[in-house]
Amino acid sequence: AQKVTQAQTEISVVEKEDVTLDCVYETRDTTYYLFWYKQPPSGELVFLIRRNSFDEQNEISGRYSWNFQKSTSSFNFTITASQVVDSAVYFCALRALIQGAQKLVFGQGTRLTINP
Amino acid sequence: GAGVSQSPSNKVTEKGKDVELRCDPISGHTALYWYRQRLGQGLEFLIYFQGNSAPDKSGLPSDRFSAERTGESVSTLTIQRTQQEDSAVYLCASRSRDRGLSYNSPLHFGNGTRLTVT
Numbered sequence: 388a389q390k391v392t393q394a395q396t397e398i399s400v401v402e403k404e405d406v407t408l409d410c411v412y413e414t415r416d417t418t419y420y421l422f423w424y425k426q427p428p429s430g431e432l433v434f435l436i437r438r439n440s441f442d443e444q445n446e447i448s449g450r451y452s453w454n455f456q457k458s459t460s461s462f463n464f465t466i467t468a469s470q471v472v473d474s475a476v477y478f479c480a481l482r483a484l485i486q487g488a489q490k491l492v493f494g495q496g497t498r499l500t501i502n503p
Numbered sequence: 504g505a506g507v508s509q510s511p512s513n514k515v516t517e518k519g520k521d522v523e524l525r526c527d528p529i530s531g532h533t534a535l536y537w538y539r540q541r542l543g544q545g546l547e548f549l550i551y552f553q554g555n556s557a558p559d560k561s562g563l564p565s566d567r568f569s570a571e572r573t574g575e576s577v578s579t580l581t582i583q584r585t586q587q588e589d590s591a592v593y594l595c596a597s598r599s600r601d602r603g604l605s606y607n608s609p610l611h612f613g614n615g616t617r618l619t620v621t
Contacts, residue, residue: 432594
């Protein structure tokens, strides 16, 4: 079964703190993709990053960084020096080829609140 | 260029009525997805189209839900005899054709249709 677990339902930190959002996934497929999306209060879903199962190289983009570890089936997302504008719900997602069809499975999301 | 467009943005309907939600994907995007997001909840997969065929309908919650797509264009999600538990934001997303075995194109989401069943 394909499953994505975001164990942290809500996180609240003070501005400028670093924060890590956890994502653990399950899949039997050897080829798959992982994604993070941001959903700010306005509601639209914004694509942040994708990572394929063959590439475990970690990525940094400004204050955002992602740690992909196949050994633990995790794809964690860290925001450094958080800002109030980072407040949003963050979704981790897994896409794999299942019975000939593409399926994108989302975690339940982590609501991140950055307090001034 | 234009993003994924959904209409209406808001819909209030009485229990028992039928509703039709529309999604205009980004031009050229072959894959189209429908998701449901209840208040404060995650995204629940409903159905996926590749072109106008639906290889995965596993997420449709009941036979009151149906969806269709014309070619690689507009899709409509129809809910018959709406119930209060159908109240949610219905999100549509599309993505471009994958290259070979590299299915890595990200989904682009619309702003959703907020459905309220009274």
